[in-house]
Amino acid sequence: MKKLINDPFDMVEELVDGFIAANSRIIRRTGRRSIARIDAPVPGKVGIVVGGGSGHLPAFAGYVGRGMADAAAFGNIFASPPAKPIIEASLAAHSGAGLLYTYGNYQGDCINFDRAMTHCRTLGIQVEKVVLNDDVLSAPRHEAEKRRGIAGLFLVWHVAGAKAERMASLAEVLAVTQKANANTRSAGIGLTSCTVPAYGQPTFSIADDEIEIGLGIHGEPGIRRTHLKPANALVDEIMDALCADLDFAGEDVALLVNGLGGTPLEELYVVYQRVQTICKAKNISIRFSHVGEQVTALEMAGASISLMRLDSEMHDLISRSEIDTCLYRKLQDTAYASH
Amino acid sequence: MKKLINDPFDMVEELVDGFIAANSRIIRRTGRRSIARIDAPVPGKVGIVVGGGSGHLPAFAGYVGRGMADAAAFGNIFASPPAKPIIEASLAAHSGAGLLYTYGNYQGDCINFDRAMTHCRTLGIQVEKVVLNDDVLSAPRHEAEKRRGIAGLFLVWHVAGAKAERMASLAEVLAVTQKANANTRSAGIGLTSCTVPAYGQPTFSIADDEIEIGLGIHGEPGIRRTHLKPANALVDEIMDALCADLDFAGEDVALLVNGLGGTPLEELYVVYQRVQTICKAKNISIRFSHVGEQVTALEMAGASISLMRLDSEMHDLISRSEIDTCLYRKLQDTAYASH
Amino acid sequence: MPVIEGEQLRTALLAGCRVIENHKDRLCAIDGETGDGDHGISMTIGARAIARALKSLPAKPSPGEVFQAASDAFADDVGATIGPIYESAFAAAAGVAAQQNSLDSCRIWVDILHAMGDAISQAGGAKRGDKTLLDALLPAADYLASASNRQDLSIHTALLEAGSTALAAAEATRDMVASKGRASRLGARSAGHPDAGATSFALLLDAMARSLAGKATG
């Protein structure tokens, strides 16, 4: 294992320290493993609280800031945070307008967020949740509630964040976030494994000419192994899987080509080139797109594609939002024109 | 070699297509391998033209947009672009206020940008250049003109871009860019090599417990090999090298912790945590900092640290600038407070 | 043999924590086959947190205090699935032990393990056969229940047997198909490897029993 770290068991502590120091324009520390927007709670605004294991940056803490999340909890590498930092984040984000928890569908996250929610409700704080389950390859359609959340959160949180930023009520933010999640589909492929620092060995081993289809974001194996193919063939497979699950043909969509960490941006643009060709052929209008590393699995090589079907409300929210978070910034679609 | 590509010899073509399609809000194509801001030439503004080999994204094309560069040329992987796309970029960026070429000090880039400059001058276009040479480990101080440019460009271009955006004259933009370059120092370490796709093998081989100190951004070997050490010890060495070359103690600085591609952000924050501790001890005030992948070498694992000493002009330029480029966005320092 | 009071329980749990940490890599490797390869790490973080908490307890703690300290340690430092699972399980153990000065009968250990099992099921929704740590814990409880009528067995010997039973049961999870947690996503692909959480629970119980019986742990 070759990593720029000190004692692996100190890594999360040190990275949280570094993260907070580097992003002090936007966030403040609210506990040993939790942060909030520097101006949280924002009066009258629904507080969006996120979190999950470490090792996925920019997700999840990187999205704390104006236009996305109000507070976040850090877990250990690939491990949900305990309830405690989630509660700290919640109290910091709580303005009185209620809280929305939104996180990926992993057992650990579900248990810990639920414990935090129970605790906050006993304090009289209104809390709702949207558990994200965009990964179409992780369970069949009739068991969609078992699907895990992968990079689709990046798209869903655009919508949730923008709605909350417009001072919508908790019920409204909840509804649009549920709608966004219900319209989002993702699938990924992994080329290499990754190494959890405190273990020091790759999580799984994989031959030089093999790839994993349908893997998650924790270095866990995918649903099947196949031979490495040209990028275009792999993209075709992924797009087929997405479109088979939800018919995107003829629709407006927001799109993410996400890198898992070890795959260079150059390759992600090769992927995007194919994705947009397919979208044109299927008459899918890309109204928003992003290509980059957003939801990673340490240094794992691979990529995922996420599509979110947009109705006019979601389109308006995503195109007119302005985002200024620790690790992601977006200007309004009109920023160039108006300049 | 495991990469998300098709024929390796088509890779640059395809990634340029993908890049242009994905960033059409901000840029337009000006040739097979060149792009410009969608609103270029901006009347009265000095045009900043950048470029270099592919494989370094976000650098260089990713910085085309408001607040940084006006146009860019793409080379093959790790190979300077020929003069032709540089000329295309130049003509697109040329508003009449003159052009500034700024790029890293590599022989290929110097030759090709000089050929483009000669050509543009024969057309009556004013062109100046600032060749960046921030890598302190690539040559001794008395041969600073031989040093190559690495990630320091990210800091220097903040200053250059902001000055040009304020409609300064070519002489003024040139002067402040030279000043920024003269006050910038970088050094890097590599943990792994990287694979140029059309070759298919790692550029160099390195043992599991070895690292390269002082390597560049093309997978070339560094100036010496040493054993892997804890991150803190490596950061101490790098900071010592930077401060021995330019005395940053007691100064205001802008700072970049740059990832080479294969190193997760989590590790970069571990690095930053140490860097900021050292800065505090040395009474160095970090007025601007960024932690992330900016100037990469495909999937190489490793990092570099860049420091730019700030005078009041540079500080004003970097803190008040607003940047909206393809792959990097920055709001004014005051954006949060004013919200 | 000394009776099993808080002090002995503390020593035994510390021994268990050392064994967990010594098996970190093996537990990660097992988890890596079907999960995300971090179980040895989560358990080591938990073990270290327990060790810190137990060392700062006053002298002669009650058994309930020892279990509660372990619960709090898991609650604060671990996260993941296993963090709240053990938080609840140790809290349930603390509840059973609360009124006791010593834990010297099979019966009380059966109650403790059943309370832990119930708490685990409540926390994570798993039942026996789902390929979780319940599949090491419940067989150990079964053994102790059957042993509780036998006069010939000391509690120390019975716990040693319970530890061996848990180890064998953990090994036997190899043939099960996971239906909870990450591994469940692999479906049939999850068979063929023992369950990581069952393995670590068995190591913990076995090490505690060895410590209580004055045997070396490893």
Next chain:
Amino acid sequence: MPVIEGEQLRTALLAGCRVIENHKDRLCAIDGETGDGDHGISMTIGARAIARALKSLPAKPSPGEVFQAASDAFADDVGATIGPIYESAFAAAAGVAAQQNSLDSCRIWVDILHAMGDAISQAGGAKRGDKTLLDALLPAADYLASASNRQDLSIHTALLEAGSTALAAAEATRDMVASKGRASRLGARSAGHPDAGATSFALLLDAMARSLAGKATG
């Protein structure tokens, strides 16, 4: 043996381009020892561009047209250092060949190689001994200059010998310390490996000579 007119030159250059592409990986490996490992790629991109350009030239091109097409191909597609170097070198060769219908004497090839060498020095500032392709090209020119007075040698044989000379000279760059380009940053660490550009130039010249002499290339 046919005289060396534009058509033969085109065929020879195409043969050279094939050899370059066949040696892509070796050239990358050599460049990887001291540079960035891409020389085989840049040369392959150049070779393919030349091949495309030469194939679209009209029948019976002049030698000057052949060289100029090669120059333009390198100019547009290659970049890096080697792109403008060969752009200039082939343009200089085109200049010398411009007035010629055939290239049948050692003298004209000496002039071509010298013009190429001068253009390379002008483009990149390198001189003999700097561990560049000049260290393969200039020894070949020397050999042809010495051969130009010998009546016993056909131009075909002389060019074959020049190719062998270039290959040996490229191999001999192994002991040199680079003072231009990326490799120069390694200082003394650059010794011990032949120069990539010298190697590719020698392969090109040798393959052209073989083609002109009607021998197999590989």
